[in-house]
Amino acid sequence: MRVVIAEDNVLLASGLELLLAEAGFEVAALTVDAVAFLRAVDEQNPDVALVDVRLPPGFRDEGIRAALEARRRHPGLPILVLSQYVEQQYAGELLSAGGGLGYLLKDRISRVSEFTDALLRVAGGGTVMDPEVVSQLLARNPITALTPREREVIALMAEGMDNQAIAGRLFITDNAVHKHIGGIFTKLGLAPTDSGHRRVLAVLRYLDDQG
Incomplete structure (x- = not known):
């Protein structure tokens, strides 16, 4: 299964590449901003994409916007979005785009089997939401x-x-x-x-x- 990653933190990106390779995924491209991510998706036609919510240059919502644009260009493209914190607006916006999408907090990555299971579920067309995200959204x-x-x-x-x-x-x-x-x-x-x-x-x- 081929994956395109958009993550500006070099150490985390390298860790993701290694983790996914060991789990049997092929990392088709590692990108650090929204423009490079969209270009890689167009060129590589991945099975699933991993995107950080906040990317250069503004570190606001560039990642989520890139994810939605990638879905517009490639309908049905499975995308798992990663975030450092619970960002309720982005989580809700992502869910509204349909299936084959997920939103996980980055600390979930350290739970390797849980993380790779979530990625496979998204790649298969499912919807994945981090339990902490769900808890905060429902409490609100x-x-x-x-x-x-x-x-x-x-x-x-x-x-x-x-x-x-x-x-x-x-x-x-x-x-x-x-x-x-x-x-x-x-x-x-x-x-x-x-x-x-x-x-x-x-x-x-x-x-x-x-x-």
Whole structure:
């Protein structure tokens, strides 16, 4: 699996390259800014991209903007965004772009198997959100219409878990998970015609409802 990386910290970039190579990935390009990243994506046609939220020259949102532009140029390109801190605006904006996207805090990289699993999940079209990001976003935007169990379910949905994984985490049946998710969709006003992205839309509606 070929990866393009956008990370201006030389030590971290080198570490990522080594870590991914040992895990069986091929690093097709290492870039340090948004312009070089977009050029590398165009030239290398990677299977997945890793992008730092903040890149030169402004170290503000260049990385997230580059990620969204890469998706515009290459629809469906899987991208995992890395951030030093929880940046709620960027996390929500990324989720709105659909599946095959993820947002992880950089300290998650040290948990190698967890990090590579997240990258593979994103490459496979899934949505991955760092548990700390989910926790802070949900704490900021509770929706009182959801039951405590439904809030637990939607938090795990935001982490990218499927129904079976949620059932295992909460020690409930698959049927119970399906029922809770149906309740979430109903309370958040998501019609069956939205089925393609309803899980992502549910998380976004949950986060934005009281914004």
